[in-house]
Structure formats: C-alpha cells, structure tokens
Amino acid sequence: MIEVTDLVKRYGQTTAVDRLSFTVRPGVVTGFLGPNGAGKSTTMRMIVGLDTPTAGAATVNGRAYRTQSAPLREVGVLLDARATHPGRSARDHLLALGATHGIRAARVDAVLELVGLAEVARRRTGEFSLGMGQRLGIAAALLGEPHTLLLDEPVNGLDPDGIRWIRHLLRDLAAEGRTVFVSSHLMSEMALTADHLIIMGRGRLVADLPVAELVASAARGVLAGTPRPGELAALLHGPGVVITPQGNGVLQVTGLGAAEIGRRAAQFGIPLFELSAQQASLEEAYLELTADAVQYQGTSTAKAA
Numbered sequence: 001m002i003e004v005t006d007l008v009k010r011y012g013q014t015t016a017v018d019r020l021s022f023t024v025r026p027g028v029v030t031g032f033l034g035p036n037g038a039g040k041s042t043t044m045r046m047i048v049g050l051d052t053p054t055a056g057a058a059t060v061n062g063r064a065y066r067t068q069s070a071p072l073r074e075v076g077v078l079l080d081a082r083a084t085h086p087g088r089s090a091r092d093h094l095l096a097l098g099a100t101h102g103i104r105a106a107r108v109d110a111v112l113e114l115v116g117l118a119e120v121a122r123r124r125t126g127e128f129s130l131g132m133g134q135r136l137g138i139a140a141a142l143l144g145e146p147h148t149l150l151l152d153e154p155v156n157g158l159d160p161d162g163i164r165w166i167r168h169l170l171r172d173l174a175a176e177g178r179t180v181f182v183s184s185h186l187m188s189e190m191a192l193t194a195d196h197l198i199i200m201g202r203g204r205l206v207a208d209l210p211v212a213e214l215v216a217s218a219a220r221g222v223l224a225g226t227p228r229p230g231e232l233a234a235l236l237h238g239p240g241v242v243i244t245p246q247g248n249g250v251l252q253v254t255g256l257g258a259a260e261i262g263r264r265a266a267q268f269g270i271p272l273f274e275l276s277a278q279q280a281s282l283e284e285a286y287l288e289l290t291a292d293a294v295q296y297q298g299t300s301t302a303k304a305a
C-alpha cells in the first residue's frame with residue numbers, strides 16, 4: 001500500500017506537486033496518468049525518498065521509504081532505466097545490486113530469464129537498446145521479489161511484443177497480491193493494463209477512479225432509428241430521459257439503456273432500423289478530464305496555418 005498525504009513539492013516559483021493525496025492498494029494495477037509536466041515523476045521520486053517533499057508525506061506500507069531496512073525487498077522501483085554503469089554487464093549490474101541485500105546469483109539469472117535478457121546477460125549495458133535497458137530496469141525492480149512495485153513509464157521504448165509482455169507481467173504481479181503503481185502518458189495503454197487510475201494535472205489530483213467508472217462516464221447515450229420517431233419518443237419519455245432528434249428518424253437517447261429502448265419498441269410494434277450504444281473513446285474521456293490541466297500544448301500544422 002502506498003499512501004500520499006497532502007504532498008507538496010516546490011522548485012523555486014514552480015509548484016510541481018500541489019497538496020496531492022491518494023492511496024494505491026494491493027492486488028490491482030493502478031495507473032498513474034497525466035499530461036507532460038503534471039508532476040508524476042516528482043511524486044514517484046518523493047515516494048521513494050529521492051526528493052524531499054516541501055510539505056506532506058508519502059509512505060509505503062505505513063513507513064517512509066528511506067526508513068525501510070531492505071528497500072529492494074519492500075519496493076521495486078523503475079525510475080530511470082539508464083541508471084546503469086555502461087561498462088558493466090547486465091548480470092554484473094544485477095549481481096552488484098543484489099549483493100547489498102544478500103540476493104544470490106540464481107535469483108539474478110531467474111529475473112534475467114523472466115525479462116527476456118538471459119541471452120544478452122553478459123553484454124555491456126552501454127550497448128543495450130532503449131527497450132533492452134527498460135527490461136533490465138524492470139529486472140532490477142523485481143530482483144528482491146518486492147511486495148510493492150513503482151514503475152515510471154515502463155513501456156517506454158518497448159516494441160509491441162514487449163508492451164504486451166509487460167501488460168501481462170503487471171497483471172500477474174497484482175494478481176499475486178502485490179501493489180503495482182505504474183505511470184504512463186497513454187490512456188489507451190492504461191485502459192488495457194490498469195484496474196484503477198490516478199490522474200493528475202498541474203500538480204493536482206484530477207481523478208481517482210476505477211477504469212470501469214471512466215468507461216461508464218464515457219457513455220454518450222443510445223442512438224435509436226425508426227420510421228416512427230414521434231411515437232417512439234412519446235414511449236420513451238420519462239424522468240431523467242433526454243431525447244434529441246438527430247434527423248432521418250434517428251433519436252439520441254440518454255437516461256435509458258439500449259435493451260430497455262428495444263423492449264419498449266417491440267412491445268408497441270415500432271420497427272427499429274438502428275439501436276446502438278454510443279461510447280466516447282477512453283482517450284476522449286481522459287482528454288476531457290485533463291483538458292484544463294494541459295500545460296504544454298502543441299498546435300497542429302492545420303491550426304497553425
């Protein structure tokens with residue numbers, strides 16, 4: 001369990017993290033989302049004691065990370081996959097890390113196998129591609145079989161095969177009862193990987209909700225098409241139901257599900273030529289949530305022209 005309480009981080013005039021509070025629970029994958037510069041990395045660095053909060057606190061399993069006696073066994077961290085000695089082999093890098101915690105060579109070889117680096121275990125990490133470096137960083141995070149994992153953009157640099165692999169790995173780790181906290185820019189990726197989302201923008205909490213709830217909030221009503229729209233509208237009318245004619249006999253209906261609309265139409269013999277639940281993409285729902293929080297906005301060439 002990770003608990004962040006009223007966390008604040010200021011760098012001079014910049015408030016990177018602004019009174020942020022959330023809890024990351026075990027047994028599920030929690031995605032940490034936000035636009036560029038939202039404060040995700042700063043928050044993660046404070047959780048693992050690499051940055052000191054200006055105010056507030058962050059704990060892992062009830063204690064500040066810095067006070068853990070064997071942190072590798074408590075918390076697996078991937079913050080900067082490039083943080084290896086370039087002249088050292090992948091295996092030696094992990095052996096050196098493991099040595100500080102009494103972790104044996106057999107475990108090092110097992111994690112190298114798990115992340116798909118067994119064949120290049122003796123190659124210098126300086127020669128690694130971005131994706132290989134990322135896999136090595138994940139190996140380091142898993143080395144101590146920690147109960148809590150904190151991974152900053154782990155899919156960065158991975159090919160589609162690697163992305164699928166990490167998705168399954170994270171889900172498996174959560175299914176074993178571990179706390180899995182993973183940051184990303186990509187809503188689409190998190191929708192496939194995470195069960196719960198913590199979304200921040202401009203240093204603040206924007207949303208803390210199950211993925212399923214975001215999916216539900218993206219519902220845009222039902223389109224029902226009939227040659228007798230007036231009669232259908234009269235049938236569907238009721239409290240909380242909003243009916244907007246779209247032309248050509250198509251009604252947009254909110255407040256009633258497609259099944260109920262179909263049932264009523266059938267009951268009164270009204271033919272339907274269309275009945276479809278409308279869903280905004282998760283990406284759209286996410287962009288709506290974070291619209292006010294985007295700091296670094298690009299302009300499309302069309303707009304700029």
Ligand SMILES: Nc1ncnc2c1ncn2[C@@H]1O[C@H](COP(=O)(O)OP(=O)(O)OP(=O)(O)O)[C@@H](O)[C@H]1O
Pocket residue numbers: 011014015016034035036037038039040041042043185
């Ligand atoms: N060491 C630092 N000194 C000064 N400002 C910093 C420092 N680290 C981060 N910031 C600022 O804090 C804000 C949050 O940055 P942070 O890297 O935490 O965001 P992020 O959500 O991880 O972004 P990204 O997705 O682009 O990695 C930014 O405005 C950034 O410029």
